[in-house]
Amino acid sequence: MNDIRRTILWVIFGFSMVLLWDRWQIHNGKPATFFPDPVTQSAASASPAAAPTPPAAAPTPAAATDDSAATPAAAPAPEAPAVAHERVTLTTDVFRLTFDNQGGSLVGAELLHHQGSQDDPQPFVLLEDDSKHVYVAQTGLIGGAFPNHKTFMHVVPGPRELGEGDNELTLRFESPDLGGVKLVKTYTLQRGDYAIGVRHEVVNTGSAPVTPQLYLQLVRDGNQPDGAVPFYSTFTGPAVYTSAKKFQKITFKEIKEKKVDIPAESTDGYIAMVQHYFATAWLLPEGTPRQLHVNAADIGSAAPDCCYRVQAITPVGELAPGQAKAVDARLFAGPQVEKTLENLAPGLELIKDYGYLTILAKPLYWLLDKIHSVVGNWGWSIVGLVLLLKLAFYWLNAKAYSSMAKMKALNPRIQEMRTRLKDKPQQMQQEMMKIYREEKVNPLGGCLPIAIQIPVFIALYWVLLSSVEMRHAPWIGWVSDLSTKDPYFILPILMTLSTLLQTALNPAPPDPMQAKMMWIMPLAFSFMFFMFPAGLVLYWLTNNLLSIAQQWVINTRMGVPPRLHLPKFR
Numbered sequence: 001m002n003d004i005r006r007t008i009l010w011v012i013f014g015f016s017m018v019l020l021w022d023r024w025q026i027h028n029g030k031p032a033t034f035f036p037d038p039v040t041q042s043a044a045s046a047s048p049a050a051a052p053t054p055p056a057a058a059p060t061p062a063a064a065t066d067d068s069a070a071t072p073a074a075a076p077a078p079e080a081p082a083v084a085h086e087r088v089t090l091t092t093d094v095f096r097l098t099f100d101n102q103g104g105s106l107v108g109a110e111l112l113h114h115q116g117s118q119d120d121p122q123p124f125v126l127l128e129d130d131s132k133h134v135y136v137a138q139t140g141l142i143g144g145a146f147p148n149h150k151t152f153m154h155v156v157p158g159p160r161e162l163g164e165g166d167n168e169l170t171l172r173f174e175s176p177d178l179g180g181v182k183l184v185k186t187y188t189l190q191r192g193d194y195a196i197g198v199r200h201e202v203v204n205t206g207s208a209p210v211t212p213q214l215y216l217q218l219v220r221d222g223n224q225p226d227g228a229v230p231f232y233s234t235f236t237g238p239a240v241y242t243s244a245k246k247f248q249k250i251t252f253k254e255i256k257e258k259k260v261d262i263p264a265e266s267t268d269g270y271i272a273m274v275q276h277y278f279a280t281a282w283l284l285p286e287g288t289p290r291q292l293h294v295n296a297a298d299i300g301s302a303a304p305d306c307c308y309r310v311q312a313i314t315p316v317g318e319l320a321p322g323q324a325k326a327v328d329a330r331l332f333a334g335p336q337v338e339k340t341l342e343n344l345a346p347g348l349e350l351i352k353d354y355g356y357l358t359i360l361a362k363p364l365y366w367l368l369d370k371i372h373s374v375v376g377n378w379g380w381s382i383v384g385l386v387l388l389l390k391l392a393f394y395w396l397n398a399k400a401y402s403s404m405a406k407m408k409a410l411n412p413r414i415q416e417m418r419t420r421l422k423d424k425p426q427q428m429q430q431e432m433m434k435i436y437r438e439e440k441v442n443p444l445g446g447c448l449p450i451a452i453q454i455p456v457f458i459a460l461y462w463v464l465l466s467s468v469e470m471r472h473a474p475w476i477g478w479v480s481d482l483s484t485k486d487p488y489f490i491l492p493i494l495m496t497l498s499t500l501l502q503t504a505l506n507p508a509p510p511d512p513m514q515a516k517m518m519w520i521m522p523l524a525f526s527f528m529f530f531m532f533p534a535g536l537v538l539y540w541l542t543n544n545l546l547s548i549a550q551q552w553v554i555n556t557r558m559g560v561p562p563r564l565h566l567p568k569f570r
Contacts, residue, residue: 088155090171092162092189094334096123097196103149104173104185106137106196109333111278117227118472118481126278126333131302135220135273137280137331139185139200141212142313147175147183149217167191180206181319194334195283195344200327204319214327215313216282218273219297222252222305225275234276234465235353238294238310242269247350249274250294255308260294271310272351277468279351282312283330283344290314335468338365352466360459361466368463378482379475382464382535386542389460390550393453397550406441457543461536470535482535489530491537496526498544504564505551 087107088099098108109127116122127135140148147153156172168190175183182205188197204210224236238250240262250260267289272281284290290312297309316325332344341349354361367388372381390397413435421428435441464470464482471483478488486492499522506518529537 085152086155088160088171090160090169090187090189092169093191094194095189097189098127099171099173099187100129101153101155101173103138103140103151104153104175105139105149106187106331106333111194111334114335114468115472118484124278126280129301133221133223133226134299134301134303134306135218135280137216137218137282137333139198139214139216139329141181141183141202141316142215143212144181144210145179146181146210146212147178148215151175151178151183153183153185162189162191177205179210180204180208181210181212194332194340196331196333198329198331200316200329201324202316202319202327203324204321207321209318209320211318212316213313214316215311216271216284216329217309217311218271218280218282219299219307219309220273221301221303221307223303228276236275237273238308239272239274239279239351240269240292240294240310241272241347241350242266242292247347249353250310252305252308255294255296262292262294265289265291268346270345270348271312272348273310274351274353277466277471278335279332281332281345281348281351283332283348284312284314285328286346288314336466337468338362339369354459354462354466357455357459357462360456361463364456364460365463365467368467369469372469377475378470378473378535379479379538382482382539383542385460386539386546389456390543390546393456394550396452397547398554402554403441406439410435410439410441460539464535464539465533470533473535475534475538479534479538482538483533485531486534486537491534491541492526492530492532495529495537495541495544496523498541498548499523499526501564502544502548502551505548505555 086101088101089108090097090099094112096108096110096112097106099105100107106127107129108125110123110125112123114124116124127137129136138149140146140151142148153173153175156174158171159169160171162169168188170189171187173185175185182203184201184203186197186199186201188199190197200214202212202214218238222237228234228236235249235251237252238255240248240250242263244263244266248262250262254260268286270281270283271292272279291314293309293311293313295309295311297307299307301307314327316327319325330344332341332348334340336352338349338352341352350358364385368381368385371384371388372378375381375384414432417431417435418428421431471481473482474480475482478490479486500519503519503522529540
């Protein structure tokens, strides 16, 4: 009986595997192996030009640009192009951009002033469209069977490279007449500018009024950018800014679980895609009404976990026959340089994310940038900033170290009392508090001033982690990139030694377990820094060395000679 059951189970298991394999074939765009679908086959064999004419009724905005929608009205099949499918490359002093004449979309962006990595001299790739990654900027019209990002467009001939002495380069796409509407899209690139002007001219070529809407969207896969470091977390994903809810980051998980909570409409702000150090953003003029959407979009890409979309839809207005209207927008695609972002749009600098301590981080970055304008090296700027912070907190630190010095002076008396009353813990506690009162020592006096400084140093941590200026910035000798780990671990080793020295200078807690933890915790914390960016380690090392120097001076002035309290782990 058991053999029969086992046989039946194996048959069911084998049949299930056959069905799964069949569905996998279909998922990858191949014909069904065992159960061909005649409807699918006929649809696949049909010519794109033979797709049924979309109905005149306007689709809903979200469905109209949903690449996964099945109806022709939601995503009309691209018409047979009058010209061959082609990609056009434009080069300026800061960009090498690749445009696709299908929709006139921006499908590639290389930033010429930023290397791919310290070991890769090739320009950093921000936008791309291949089997590994999808990250593109698209626009089009909805409200009818109008030109959209799937429509093949004619490329107007013109220069493709910013000439010497030129300050402007343009690229123009013209769509065929679709649904009585023609779309002309013009990109304008300026010398030294990461913001691209994009003009959409909409012309009613039909015999009846039309009311199209323009959508602007950023589409990308849900994977971390190449070269992401797993030892510290930075945000990758869509972001929306409005005056109503300010800056909002949306995780890919929230999109999958349909937990996105953004304003449905706005007349200001921007939509963006953010990653470590770089971002893209669509900017419309202030006061322009727009609908906002963040959702998943299946575009049939071979890239893994594709894709997610942030979208803004703005009305073009009613166009009478022969009438034309233009909608101007800007597309930012570049590094998160705070001063540049502030000048482009209100709130755009927030894509450089400092977290909850922005109110402290922004003035710290301002001060760091001012120091750099004087010394010209970001490594020495970090050293200078820590020195200024130490001066600003000198009296707080002095109070903390004075309290520690008093505790150190009382330590022999405390130890004698603990030995004498080791079998009477309650009396021991009362006697200890009596000693503290008599000598006017606050046991927490050394902790509170340091605790007040913690938010400042956390904010500085985020400044150093978020600033693209640190990327590939050299300091001295072997430290050629402050944004990556020390290749020889010299800075982490020095930081660990300085942390141990600082611990040894502090009086050991009376409790043996606390004394052990006082050594174990800093040591474990220091080892975390072996994989942290060299700029962050330099900041901690400088802070440690200045703290040791200050503690040494204060102890000496108070008549408490510096002494190393080595651990006793027996």
